[in-house]
Amino acid sequence: MNLSGGVGRRAAVSAAVCSVVFAATCAASAPPTDHATYVIGSGAFSDDWSEEPLLEVGRVPRSDLVGLWQAILWADGYLPGSGITCSFDAATSRATQTWQTNHGLGVDGIVGAVTFGFAARRLVSVPPWTAYRGERYTLPLLRGRGGVYEVYDAGRFHGLRTNEVTLASCRR
Numbered sequence: 001m002n003l004s005g006g007v008g009r010r011a012a013v014s015a016a017v018c019s020v021v022f023a024a025t026c027a028a029s030a031p032p033t034d035h036a037t038y039v040i041g042s043g044a045f046s047d048d049w050s051e052e053p054l055l056e057v058g059r060v061p062r063s064d065l066v067g068l069w070q071a072i073l074w075a076d077g078y079l080p081g082s083g084i085t086c087s088f089d090a091a092t093s094r095a096t097q098t099w100q101t102n103h104g105l106g107v108d109g110i111v112g113a114v115t116f117g118f119a120a121r122r123l124v125s126v127p128p129w130t131a132y133r134g135e136r137y138t139l140p141l142l143r144g145r146g147g148v149y150e151v152y153d154a155g156r157f158h159g160l161r162t163n164e165v166t167l168a169s170c171r172r
Contacts, residue, residue: 055069074137077135153168154168
């Protein structure tokens with residue numbers, strides 16, 4: 001995808017991608033109150049995801065955080081949209097290994113601070129969004145109140161959980 005267009009075009013693309021990736025429509029909701037179990041960011045985008053739980057096959061429960069990582073792999077062209085299941089499975093691990101190889105990282109198929117940190121370097125502000133600027137698609141996110149990362153899901157803003165699956169697209 002050519003991302004050289006203006007902010008308006010990127011925002012429009014972001015909204016369209018949001019619908020495709022998370023099968024969502026837009027509406028606001030109150031921010032979550034228990035921040036310990038949400039994907040959180042503050043300050044520079046580049047360090048937003050460095051403290052998230054380790055993601056690896058057989059060692060992590062299904063969660064919105066896994067869905068976020070899978071959406072990043074999708075935005076970069078390493079995983080099809082149907083691969084966003086919120087389950088860190090063998091296909092996600094293989095796609096992660098390829099992603100790590102292509103970005104000059106240690107290749108282990110595990111998403112930890114280094115892999116998340118490298119991905120976070122692609123976070124940009126496209127008001128009102130915080131977006132992951134992927135190699136193929138822009139993934140729209142919001143860094144909402146309290147720094148909680150949110151996506152549009154099932155008709156409302158939805159905080160991304162690190163410890164459970166709440167995304168409608170992963171509950172099908």
